[in-house]
Amino acid sequence: MTVLKLLPTIHIHPILIIFLFIGFITGTFMEIIILLAIVLFHEIGHYIMAISFKWRIKSITLWVFGGVMDTDEHGNRPTYEEALVSIAGPFQHVFIYLFIMIVAPMNVIPISIMELIVYYNNVILLFNLLPVWPLDGGKCLFTLLSTYVPYKRAHTIMILTSVLVSICILFTQLFILPFTLSSVFILLFILLENRTEWKQRYYVFLRFLSRRFYGTNHAKKTSLIKVSNSNTLFDVFSLFIRERKHIIYISYHDGQETSIDEWDCLRSYFQDKHYNITVDEVKRMD
Structure with missing residues (x-):
């Protein structure tokens, strides 16, 4: 693989182009360049960690005070991978601090520029740690929530938290x-961005389910789910938690119970195209 193939495709968000133009006409172009360099260095940290796990990266989009790495892997990879990829960006700022500590005594860079580097490094680091999607803090929050809370609910909580904090x-x-x-x-x-994520929440959840069926579950333990015989497949799927294999217990009005494996439910939905049937009907067809 050549070096060029390892490099990501980088896009500049329109809002960043506006800021670059404003910086040029207001004489703050140097500040914008420093900010852009730090943001790019931050995103390269995410990218290097992601490709080390063989993630499929489409591109990186840079915008003011941050960037977005376009990938379909979030929510479908082991939680430790997603946590490390999310943390890799903020960790890059440690290297910037080390660079400042080494270079500052040499007096090769004007003090005013060094102060700007320190200021924007602090701001970008703290900003990206906010529990807001699609910032790193929001991604870490989602990874943590989805480890203990059903994926669909964790995604909803993450978006609502992001909107509340942003407001x-x-x-x-x-x-x-x-x-x-x-x-x-x-x-x-x-x-x-959170409005778009909210509108796409159904697609995000279906992607999570399809990866469980067609891909790898990454299950570390087994969990029991209790549902009524009248619950639909989608009701059952809404209780699925990442990295767990689910055994579904079906309860009936007469007090009887039976069980079914999650694989049978996923197969009925994705392979047999039974979108609106109940979990009891799946069991009867099994």
């Missing part, structure tokens, strides 16, 4: 802290 920060920026247009633009962009 709180936006109101703080508008009415308490000194107003900056850039902060408002960034927060509005994040809210739009």
Whole structure:
């Protein structure tokens, strides 16, 4: 594999182009370049860790104070992989601090530029640790939640938490802290990203289920799920937790119980195309 094939495709988000233009006409172009360099270094950390796990990376999109690595792997890989990929970006800032500590005594870079590097390194690091999707803190929150809470519910909690935190920060920026247009633009962009994620939540959940059926479950332990015989397959799937194999106990009104494996439910849904039947009907066809 050549070096060029290892390099990611990098896109510049339109909002970043606007900021670059504003920086050029207002004389803050150096600040924007420093910020962009730190963001790119941050995203390269994610990328290197992801390709070390053989993730399929489509591209990296850079925007102000962050970037987005386009991949379908989130939610379908082992949790330790997703945690390491999410943490790899913020960890890059440690190397920037080390670089500053080594270079500062040499006086090869003007103090004003060194101060800007330290400032933006702090801001980008802290900003990306916020529990907001699609920032690293939001991805870590989702990984943690989906380890203990059903995937579908964890995804919903993550989006609602992201929106709530973003709105709180936006109101703080508008009415308490000194107003900056850039902060408002960034927060509005994040809210739009969460709106898109909310609209795609059904697709995200189906992708999670299809990977369990067609791919690898990465199950570490077995969990029991108790449902009524009148529950649909989708009701059952809504209780699935990552990295667990589920045994489904079906209870009847007369007090009887029976069990069915999750594989039979997934096969009925994805292979046999039984989208609207109950779990009891799946058991009877088994």
